[in-house]
Amino acid sequence: MLRIKRLDIFIVKSFLLLFIGTFFICLFIFMMQFLWRYVDELVGKGLEMSVMAQFFFYSALTLVPVSLPLAVLLASLITFGNFGERYELLAMKAAGISLLKIMRPLIILVCFICVVSFYFQNVIGPIAQGKLGTLLISMKQKSPELDIPEGVFYSEIPDYNLKVGKKDRKTGMLYDVLIYNFKDGAENAHIIYADSGKMEMTADKQHLYLHLYSGELFENLKSQNVKSQNVPYRRESFREKHTIIEFDSDFNMADASIMSNQATTKSMGTLKASIDSMTHYGDSIGRQYFKEAMGGAYSQPSGLSKNDTLRIAEANIASYNVDSLFEAATLMQKQKIISSAVSRTGSLQGDYSFKTYTLETNDYQIRRHRIEWHKKITISLSCLLFFFIGAPLGGIIRKGGLGMPVIVSVLVFIIYYVIDNSGYKMARDGKWIIWMGVWLSSSILAPLGFFLTYKSNNDSVVLNADAYISWFKRIVGIRSVRHLARKEVIIHDPDYSRISDELNALTARCRAYVNTHPLRKIPNYFKLWMSVGEDNEMKAINEQLESLVEEMSNSKSVTMLTALNNYPIIAVTAHVRPFHIYWLNLLAGVIVPVGLFFYFRIWAFRIRLSKDMERIIKNNAEIQDIIKTNNNL
Template sequence: MPIIDRYVLSRFLYNFFGSFAVLMVIFIFQTIWLFIDDLAGKDLDLIIIGKFLFYLTPSLLDKVLPLTVLLSSILTFGTFAENYEFAAMKASGISLQKAMRSIVVFVTILGIATFFLANNVIPVSEQKIFNMRKNIAKVKPAAVIVEGVFSDIEGADMNMKVSEKAGDNDQFLKDIIIHQKQNSLNTTVIKAKEGELISSEESDLISLVLKDGHYYEEVQPKSNKNKRKHPFARSEFETYIKNIDISELNNQDLEAESDITTDKMKNVVRLRKDIDSLRKNNINQVKAFSKNITSRMGAFLISDRDSLNKRKVETKTINDTVVVAKDVDLASLLPEWQKTQVLENAKNAVGNVLNSIRGKKEELGKRYEVYNRHILSLHKKFALAFSCIILFFVGAPLGAIIRKGGIGLPMVVAIVLFLAYYFLGVFAENYAKKGNMLPMIGAWFSTLIMFPFSIILTRRATADKGLMSIGNILDGFTRVFKKKKDDADNS
């Protein structure tokens, strides 16, 4: 390798690994704040928290790597331009393309490695994080209880709903509803205005202290005659203590695997297979529902051209037969009470069909959103690899143009460009998930937006032009005003 290539590559790698370490630490701390509710107050040791952060690191690469490439390229070539090293290179006959040659090879290898990470490492880390979050939530019952919905309590054979949780460990509860199960049936309902979870490290029992509530229990009589009366018992209480065995929760394996997989947990081969299966399944769902609705409405499906011609002949024959009675109101032939009944039945039938269509539309919307998410995840793996290469060709010429090294202006420019790249990708993905944009375009949108900028900036940097030619813009305005003045003088 020539000396100039080694020099340029070494400077770039120095900035690359330094930027990568700093950005990774920043994103890890930012992500910790997002997951603080999953980790805080669970009595987790440092090993578990360390594993959680270790599994979390690969999932951050889709943000860290593009920003690292962009920032390090601006820093490297900005420093070269600021120290007039580019001027020395050009005086020696070394163009910008030759100066970037060794880094282009490195960035290409980095793009291939990024695709490998996105296809093999990130899906595994996503599944590890999903399982650990789910299992950590089972460490304490207070973590399982979600405000506003019924939550199953493992080992207690009951589900509970609270309107609000408070306290350092969410131990104080308000507006509690408990459904106690017996033989898989909810036979007991307990309601209380307030409650508190009390536990100790030495015991496998946790006490749920309920205050100011009611107790309802469905009595199961032995004789069939008494069962028809549906007897139940009701009582009021000021304080009611319910002990819950949490030995199963304390023995919870925080790294236990589950069979649940999402689009982010799959590689390219699995995604392609599932995309094909989801597409066929969605088509079958639409066909089956269409057939069901047409049969309920008394309509018919046209299968081919012969059946279509046959139905046209049958319809014409029927019209010729009943042409005399075509103006007769059939409803007027019925008695008033029967007419009202027929119209009401027809109204109910149409209403039921419309409700079925609305429900099916919502269901199909969710199905197609899952389908779109799989397509997005498939193309994002390739788009992430290409984004590293594209952003290098944005950052390197931009650094040469602005001619500023250090971490001041280059850092600001890199962050602004990355935010534009990132938010364009987020908006495009959200549109694509809802079907407002093709999922493939949604995955590639931000990269395609940056691609023409990389070409324009590289050409301007090669020609040793500035970021914006202000002189040409001013000359254009001057010519326009001069032409207007000449036209006014001539008139």
């Protein structure tokens, strides 16, 4: 019991240290991505450090739930990859501890992380989202920092255009100053040109104070007579002039209630209450719109009974010759009829468009609130799902560090993000049911995690690249080559006298096999699929060959080892039917494209087997000559 407790502590420590590091790395990456979205709107505003600190603090709080799943995935991959690379996982399994028992302390820890993630989304996240949204709106509305460039017009000051020929940044003096004042409109612009000047901010940061020297003022004067063709203007020369321009450069926080209706700023309880309120509101305005519609365009005409209204409603317009009635009217009446129809149709269309927009907006907000309610659960649960993907993957890949685990985790997270974002958009636009779109990524991750955990617990080679390479070589027909080297210690020397007789027997069996099996002849397509027996003779030949090679590999002669490496590695089942099950062979033969593939593959393997038999016979003779030469020596 004590050993297991120490092992649990070791596993938790190994995971926790990596999780803390990967969490801050993921959080930093997401924060940089978040900052990149708003960098164009925030640059050049002259924001104070306290405002920027609030921005980074609130954005970090809102990104914690998103960073936790990726951190869990990466940390579990690296942890179990390190265990596999250092053979610690193998030692644990050799001690009789299954993978699930190894993962047990981390499962408890990740469940606690899920609770923390849910707490952040349900309690801290809505508050941070409201603060961050208010802060972003305030930062966007702030006037840009006053930094007038040289040689171009500067239009960031409302109702003014300024152009400065040259600036002295040490003294703050401006030269060749041209100012356009459009406060009274473009037709009544005030133009000021000064040889030099200076600009400074007032103490309340609400106005700009301009000191201008040696210049002229041009101003259009409004004509008293509208029909006048000439507009008088006023020209003024000055040696020194002082003017004040309104320019609010201070940071003003927007009203916090501006974000109160956003779904991201509400907890699950508030979301539920808001959904009920909006549903009730949508139903009430829907009933009201129905009453208005029935009381307006579809209202019951005066002087008619209910039965008359029903009769008119059931009447077929095709039974009335509307064109003849219209043609019988005068030109003035026709014009009035058309104008009335167009006016009434436009009014109805505008009214219905507004009502449709109102209902669709309300439905859209209901969907957003429901999606946000489900996301608080799915994002928290994704931490546990990512752990059941990362831990088995690390045990299967058996690669630690920041190389392969980072690549695999990024690929898995990208797939998760694409699926989750697609489901979210489908649910948001009303094309899918809400729970189906939001839970789509979780429904795919859960079977994947179960499959990988099962395979890793049973030491499967599902992600072993060597196994897939070996399988591909077998399909294509690429085989390995023998690599026998001289052994440092040899316990039993080969019995060459007996081996020589067995080589002769092997040669005779190979020749007999070649004579009784026409390997180079094209096989019969139909008999190939209906054959039920196995080639036991070839299996016996291969067993005898491998036994002789194994015994002769104890030789000290380099020449003998070189000759042994020339023996082929025989695929004993590649030249016969592809499947062991009879009906599968028949099915492959019936499906002609599949059957043709296996047919030509078997034919190629038969030709290669025939060459292997000749190679074995030739190599047997060479080895017998080597044995005779060594015995004579």
